[in-house]
Amino acid sequence: MHQPDDRPADQVFTALADPTRRRLLDQLSAQGPLSATDLATGYPVSRQAVVKHLGALSAAGLLRSERHGREVLYGVVPERLDEATAWLADVGARWDHRLRALADHLRDDPDPGAGTS
Amino acid sequence: MHQPDDRPADQVFTALADPTRRRLLDQLSAQGPLSATDLATGYPVSRQAVVKHLGALSAAGLLRSERHGREVLYGVVPERLDEATAWLADVGARWDHRLRALADHLRDDPDPGAGTS
DNA sequence: GCTATTTGCAACTCCATGGTTGCACATTCT
DNA sequence: AGAATGTGCAACCATGGAGTTGCAAATAGC
Numbered sequence: 001m002h003q004p005d006d007r008p009a010d011q012v013f014t015a016l017a018d019p020t021r022r023r024l025l026d027q028l029s030a031q032g033p034l035s036a037t038d039l040a041t042g043y044p045v046s047r048q049a050v051v052k053h054l055g056a057l058s059a060a061g062l063l064r065s066e067r068h069g070r071e072v073l074y075g076v077v078p079e080r081l082d083e084a085t086a087w088l089a090d091v092g093a094r095w096d097h098r099l100r101a102l103a104d105h106l107r108d109d110p111d112p113g114a115g116t117s
Numbered sequence: 118m119h120q121p122d123d124r125p126a127d128q129v130f131t132a133l134a135d136p137t138r139r140r141l142l143d144q145l146s147a148q149g150p151l152s153a154t155d156l157a158t159g160y161p162v163s164r165q166a167v168v169k170h171l172g173a174l175s176a177a178g179l180l181r182s183e184r185h186g187r188e189v190l191y192g193v194v195p196e197r198l199d200e201a202t203a204w205l206a207d208v209g210a211r212w213d214h215r216l217r218a219l220a221d222h223l224r225d226d227p228d229p230g231a232g233t234s
Numbered sequence: 235g236c237t238a239t240t241t242g243c244a245a246c247t248c249c250a251t252g253g254t255t256g257c258a259c260a261t262t263c264t
Numbered sequence: 265a266g267a268a269t270g271t272g273c274a275a276c277c278a279t280g281g282a283g284t285t286g287c288a289a290a291t292a293g294c
Contacts, residue, residue, distance in 0.1 A: 009139075010134075010136055013130060013133045013134045013139075014134045016130045016133075016134070017127075017130045017131045017133070017134035018281095018282085019127055020282085022126075022130075025212075029212040035240080035241090036240090036241075037239085037240060037241080045282085045283065045284090046283070046284060046285085047240090047241090048242090048243095048283080048284070048285085049282065049283050049284075051241085051242085052281090052282070052283080053282085056281095067241095069240095069291065069292070070239075070240055070241070070290065070291040070292065071239095071240070071241085071291095072240085072241070076212055078209065078212050078213055081205070081209045081212060082209055084205060085202065085205045085206050085209050088198070088201060088202045088205055089202045089206070092195065092198045092199055092202050095146040095193055095195050095198060096195055098146050098147055135251095135252085137252085152270080152271090153270090153271075154269090154270060154271080162252085162253065162254090163253070163254060163255085164270090164271090165253080165254075165255085165272090165273095166252065166253050166254075168271085168272085169251090169252075169253080170252085173251095184271095186261065186262070186270095187260065187261040187262065187269075187270055187271070188261095188269095188270065188271085189270085189271065
C-alpha cells in the first residue's frame, strides 16, 4: 500500500548505491558503448568484478548489452535513469506536500494533546 | 577525481538503497516526527534495528533527531532529498548531453574502423 | 588449423551490514 | 524513593555482496 513502483526503485537505488557502479555508469555515458575488458583497464578491480557490476546495472535496467562479434558492448539506457529521477522527485514533492500540510495543521491547532496533564 | 559531490551522494544513495530505510523515510514524512520505539511497532524488526536505520538516515543528512524529555523524535530533512534529486537530475542531463554529442559525432563520422568486412 | 583474445561460468574468500539480545543509563510519574 | 518507560551501547550472529582466481568455450586473425 505504499509504492507499487518500489521494486524497480529498489533495483535502481541498489545499483546506484555502489560507487564503482556509479563511476561505471559515468564512464559508459562519457565514452559510449564499451566492453567489460575495455572498462576493466581503468579500474582497480578485476575484469570479472566489472562484469558483475555491469550485470547488476543491466538487471536494474540502466544498461543494455549488445554483442559485436566476440565482444560485448555495454551502453547506457538513459530512460531508466530518468525514471529514477522522476521517482525521487515525486517522493520529494510528496514529502514537501505533507510537511506543508503538517505546518498548516499546526497553525490551525498548535499543540494537540499537550494540556492534559 | 570525478565528482567532488560523490561523497554525500554516496551517503544518500546508500541510505536510499535499503527498502526499510525508504519506508521509514516515507512513514516519517507522512506522520511527522516519531520516536524510534514508536516507529518500531510498525516494522517486523526490533527497535534497535530501527534505531540503526535511523542512524544511517541521519548520517546521510536525511533525518534530524530532536530530544523531547526522555524521547527522541526523528524528523525528515527535505532539503537533503532535494539535493539528491538535483544531483540525479544533473547526472541524467549530463548523460543525455553526452549521448546527444555522441550521436552528433556519429552522424559526422558514422563508423570509424568498422567498415572492413 | 592454430593461436590469441575475449567472454562466461563456478568456486571461494572476506567483510560490511542488517538483525538480534541483554543490560545499563536516563527520565518521568506516582 | 521506587516503578515504568524509553534510549544508548556493546557483543554477537548470519547473510549477501564485492572481489579474486582458474579454467572452459567461443570467436577472430594469421
